[in-house]
Every structure is written in structure tokens, then in C-alpha cells.
Amino acid sequence: MDFKASKPIYMQIVEFCFQKILTSEWVEDERIPSVRELGGMLQVNPNTAMRAFEYMQSEEVIYPKRGMGYFVSVDARKQISKLQKKEFFDETLPETFQAMNLLGITIEEVVDRYEKSKK
Template identity: 40%
Template sequence: MEFDTNVPVYLQILTYLKEKIVKQEWKEGEKMPSVRELAKALKVNPNTVQRAYRQLESEGIIYSKRGMGSYITEDRDKLYQLKKEMAHDIVDDFAKRMMNIGLNKSEMLEIIKEYVKGV
């Protein structure tokens, strides 16, 4: 993973973890990599990974079992809500960037329709 120096590392890890979860690379109820394992794989301080895990836990996306590790929630509604939130963030960023280059809503929709036809 390559990190953007303009964004805090823990936020980038948080996004990375959320993407793994919503893409179901890590399934509901599945054990997450340990903080140390992930920190080693990403070449970051374990405290940074721990901060991302704490945020996921506070959002109800993962939960901890004392002495056993962290697990992905089995709450499908919570996971679907996470996917929707991430999609909204992407659309929001997309719309802002399109408006910055001078496109209006109807022009954006036309571009999206053209894109979807080509996919």
C-alpha cells in the first residue's frame, strides 16, 4: 500500500479496511488480521493500525473478543449501510470535481450514461 502524505495514515488504513470489507474480501463474522500482522504487512506502526481498528469498532463494523482478536460484524444491514456511505462519498467527490470543471447536473448525467453504455 502506498500512502498519500496529504492524508493521515490511519484514515488511509481505515478506508483500505472498509473497502476490503464491503468488497467481501473479508466476510461477515470473519476474523480480522491481528494489529501486529497488518502493521507488519503495511509497514506502519501498530498504534496506527490500532487507531483504525478502534474507529471501525466505534462504528460497529468490527467487534473484539477479548484475547481472540477482532471480527467483522455479522450485521448485514450495518455492512450495507457502510457500502452506501462509501458510495455516497465517491459520488460526492465525483460531483464536486465535475462541477469544478464547469459541468452542470444534466451534463454529468449524460457523461455517466455514456460511460455505463460502454462498460
Template identity: 40%
Template sequence: MDFNETKNIFLQIRDWIADQILQGKIVAGEKIPSVRELAVDMEVNRNTVMRSYSLMEEEGIIENKRGIGFFVAADAKSKLLKMQKQAFLNDELPMILHQIEVLKLNSSDLQILIQTIQSNDHENQ
């Protein structure tokens, strides 16, 4: 994994695991790599991975079964969707809307985006 210098590594690891859950690559009830395994794979300190796991445990995304390991919580995907939608609406969308305004973009400029959103609406019905 290539880490971004603008964000803490433990948060990037958390985001990577969250993305794996949202994409269905890791499912509810599934065991995730041990702290040691992930630290070796990502070439980071075990404490960094442990910090990521602790955060995800606090958020209710993963559960620690002592002596066995960490597992994806049953409702992890729905919690992540709710958290990330809210973060997008609060943090990212206002910046995007500002850029649309500054660049004087109109609906024809954004037609591909509009079609994608409409396509998602049909899939979710």
C-alpha cells in the same frame, strides 16, 4: 501499501480495510489480521493499527472477541455503504459539481458518467 502524506496513516488503514469489506474481499464474520500481523505487513507501528481498529470498532465495522481477535461485524458492509455514500454526497459531490460548473461541462461532455450511473441503476433493480 503506499501511504498518502495528506491523510493520517491510521485513517488510510481504516479506509483500506473498509474498501476490502465493500469489495467483498473480507466478509461479515471473517477474522481480520491481528494488530501485530497487519503492522508488520504494512510496516507501521502496532499503535497505528490499533488506532485504526479502535476507530472501526467504535463505528461498528469490526468486533473484538477477546483472546480470539477482531472480526468483521455482521452489518459492516451496509454500515460502510451508508457512511461512505453520505460522505460522498456531503464532501466530494459539491466539489465535483463546482468543477462541472467552472469548466462549463454539459451532458455530452459527461455522457460516459451518465451511462455508468444508468448502468448501476439497472444492476440495483
């Protein structure tokens, strides 16, 4: 995995895991790779992988089963969607609006492009 300097590595691991869940590679109520397995797969320190797991557990995307590992929560996809929407509105959209202002792009131009992309 190629990591970007603009975002903490553990959050990039979280995004990687979110994609696995959203694409149904990791499904609800099934075990996911362990912290060590994921750390080895992504070539990161297990402590960094653990931080990603702690974040996902705090957001109720995964849950632990004692002695068995971590599992995908039943509402994981819904939780991920909620988290990604919040990130979009809090971070991505303000940056987009700033770029639009700098480039003189109107909201009407964006809406027009959006409508064309749906066809």
C-alpha cells in the same frame, strides 16, 4: 501500501480494510488480522493500525472477542456503504461541483456522460 499525504494514514488503513470486507476477502463473523499483523503487513506503527481499528469498531464494522482478536460485524458491508455514501456527499461531491463550476461543466453534461457509462 503507498500512503497519500492528503488523508490521515489511519483513515487510509480503514479504506484498505473496507475494501477487504467489500470484496469478501474478509467475511462476516470471521477473524481479521491482528493490529500487529496488519501493522506489519502495511509497514505502519501498530499504534496507527490500532487507531484504524478503534475507528472501525466505533462505526460497528468490526468487533472484538476477548482473547481472540477482531472480527467482521454481521452488518459491516451495510455500515461501510453508509459511511462511504456520507463521505461522498459531504466531501467528494462538493469538490466535484466546485471543479464543474471552474471548468464550466453543466449538470446536463454530467448526466449525459453518466447515462452513456451505464450502457
